[in-house]
Amino acid sequence: MSLLDIRNIHKTYYSGAEVLKNVNFSIESKECLGLIGESGCGKSTLARCLLQIEPIDEGSILFNGRELSGKSERLLKPYRRNMQAVLQNPASALNPKLKVRESLIDPFQQYGSQVDMKHLTYKSERDFIEQLLEMVELPKSLAERYPHELSGGQKQRVTIARAISIEPSLIILDEPASSLDVLSQASLLTLLGKLRERLGMSYLFISHDLPAVQKMCQRIMVMKEGEIVDAFETELLLCADRHPYTKELISLFD
Numbered sequence: 001m002s003l004l005d006i007r008n009i010h011k012t013y014y015s016g017a018e019v020l021k022n023v024n025f026s027i028e029s030k031e032c033l034g035l036i037g038e039s040g041c042g043k044s045t046l047a048r049c050l051l052q053i054e055p056i057d058e059g060s061i062l063f064n065g066r067e068l069s070g071k072s073e074r075l076l077k078p079y080r081r082n083m084q085a086v087l088q089n090p091a092s093a094l095n096p097k098l099k100v101r102e103s104l105i106d107p108f109q110q111y112g113s114q115v116d117m118k119h120l121t122y123k124s125e126r127d128f129i130e131q132l133l134e135m136v137e138l139p140k141s142l143a144e145r146y147p148h149e150l151s152g153g154q155k156q157r158v159t160i161a162r163a164i165s166i167e168p169s170l171i172i173l174d175e176p177a178s179s180l181d182v183l184s185q186a187s188l189l190t191l192l193g194k195l196r197e198r199l200g201m202s203y204l205f206i207s208h209d210l211p212a213v214q215k216m217c218q219r220i221m222v223m224k225e226g227e228i229v230d231a232f233e234t235e236l237l238l239c240a241d242r243h244p245y246t247k248e249l250i251s252l253f254d
């Protein structure tokens, strides 16, 4: 059984055309799956549907074999802790009134009782926060700062630390590095790769950046106008029988 199994998803916003058209894919345990496609093709909509922020019109979202779509907030709670998100803009993901320490402990306070910790330990709040900061390669001293006292890269590392604090099985990464400069992007992606290995998580890695997806992911899906038009093992990216649209994307990075 796949960790996440997406079957025949359709989504139309009230305002217009169908944004997701019969989307099908699965993510296996410990796998990093890439999703690439040009701006406006529906990548973030798909992420929001998987996270149950947007309802789908048709189809099925199975997590560990259980249907999520249409479930009440109460029934979704155990799944929410297992499926975390790191989105494009870290500033909007962190509460500006909370110190880093308070932001980091918040998911554990909400969901900690449901978590069977395998990699982190909770001896004291202070020790827990220090473990999290160490995992995302930030100094302990940042625990007492507010978000506006952090750089963009540091903020994004704090959002990653929050996401991993409850040891989810899956993280949806929607352009996690796109607000950063090139060097910070590279080090953030390296960190994400190390954390996936260390904690045994799966990622859905959404990006415009084909070289980054190629570096991070074992498999890649290509989306065009709300449809998955190509899906393949990363090592087969340059195969002659790739979809013409995939070839077009490849040519943009040559």
Ligand SMILES: Nc1ncnc2c1ncn2[C@@H]1O[C@H](COP(=O)(O)OP(=O)(O)OP(=O)(O)O)[C@@H](O)[C@H]1O
Pocket (backbone or CB within 6 Å): 013, 014, 015, 019, 037, 038, 039, 040, 041, 042, 043, 044, 045, 046, 208
């Ligand atoms: N809340 C909404 N209401 C109505 N239309 C929306 C909404 N959110 C997105 N859309 C539309 O749905 C389409 C897909 O948008 P989406 O944000 O999913 O694309 P994307 O591939 O993530 O783009 P980008 O890479 O630029 O973030 C676009 O045409 C967009 O205008």
